[in-house]
Amino acid sequence: MPLDSLDRSTPAFFRQGLSSTLKLILLGALSIGLMFADHRLQMSQPIRAALSMALMPLQWASLLPGRLVDATGQYFQGVESAQDAQLKYQALTISQAQRLQRVEQLEAENTLLRELLSLQAQHPTNSKVCEILYGVQDPYSEKLIINKGSLAGLQAGSAVIDAQGVVGQVTRTYPMRSEVTLLIDRSQHISIMNARTGVRYVAQGLPNSMGGALELQYVPTNADDQKDDLLVTSGIDGVFPAGLHVGRISMVDRKVNSSFARVLAYPASERKGRHVLVISPASKEARS
Structure with a gap:
């Protein structure tokens, strides 16, 4: 190859432009100029707004998992x-x-106590308000235990009433307790009077009838007794004061082949409260 055909220019590897220091100075000046122009003229604001709008879906997608976790926790x-x-x-x-x-x-209870106190005002010298402690668990008797006994002056045979009517009778006393046999007990008998007709009868307890009832003894078939007639104490037995409510007639069964009618009554007292009024026997009051 002839020598004059060779390329005698300087290779690109050995070519040098501006020095690194000069490039740094120029680029630094350009950066300062751009920052100054952006600060004064807000040149990059549209670019930033466009980039912000373009990157908003990406930002929302990146924040979505955290928001879902927070929402689930909340x-x-x-x-x-x-x-x-x-x-x-x-x-x-x-x-x-x-x-x-x-x-x-x-x-x-306050209402019942007020009614008992009004009843006690009618018997101021021979009555005491007592509290029912419990019922005797005996399938063959209907009895209650009250919280006062012989030390409080209670005595066997005393009448026991509440605001609705006759509850029963004190049948046994202890120093600080007394036993009350309910009116519906089979061993109890009470002298009563039909308040409408004035006819007197004797009633006996029937604990197994109608949840506890009274049966009038020896009622003639032609007697003028009707359903819902009020029965009150007659007072002739010397135990119960006259005029106390005993019950109301619930059934009158006049049989053709019998000389007596079967008359049942439900007791007036429902023993809703915890307190009763004990009245000393009327005969002992009269003697005193």
Whole structure:
């Protein structure tokens, strides 16, 4: 190859432009100029707005998992808070219902006590208000135990009444307790009078009839006794004062082949309260 055909220019590897220091100075000046122009003229604001709009879906997608986690946690926290609030509300409702029941019970007891006190005012010297402690668990008798006995002046044979009428009779006394046999006990007999007709009878307890009833003894078939007639104490037995409510006639069965009618009555006393009034026998009061 002829020598004059060779390329004698400097290779690109050995070519050098501006020095690195000069490039740094120029680029630094350009950066300062651009920053100054952007600060003064807001040249990059449209570019930033466009980039912000373009990157918004990406930002929303990147934040979505965290938001879902937060929303799930808030949901379960809200469910737990709602359950706790429901339990507290139920407990409060039950507590308020119990308080309301106690208030209603106290109001009923106060009403019955007022009625007993009004009855006691009619027998100021020979009556005492007593509390029912419990009922005797005996399938063959109907009895109660009250909280006063012989030390309080109670004596066997005393009448026991409540606001509705006759409950029974004191049949046994102890120093601090007394036993009351209910009017519906089979061993109990009481002299009564039909308040409408004025006819007197003797009633016996029937514990197994109508949940506890009274049967009038030896009632003639032609007697003028009707359903719902009021029966009161006659006072001639010397035990119960006259005029106390005993019950109302619930059934009159006049049989053709019998000389006596079968007359049943339900007792006036329902023993709703915890207190009763004990009245000393009328005969002993008269002797005193």
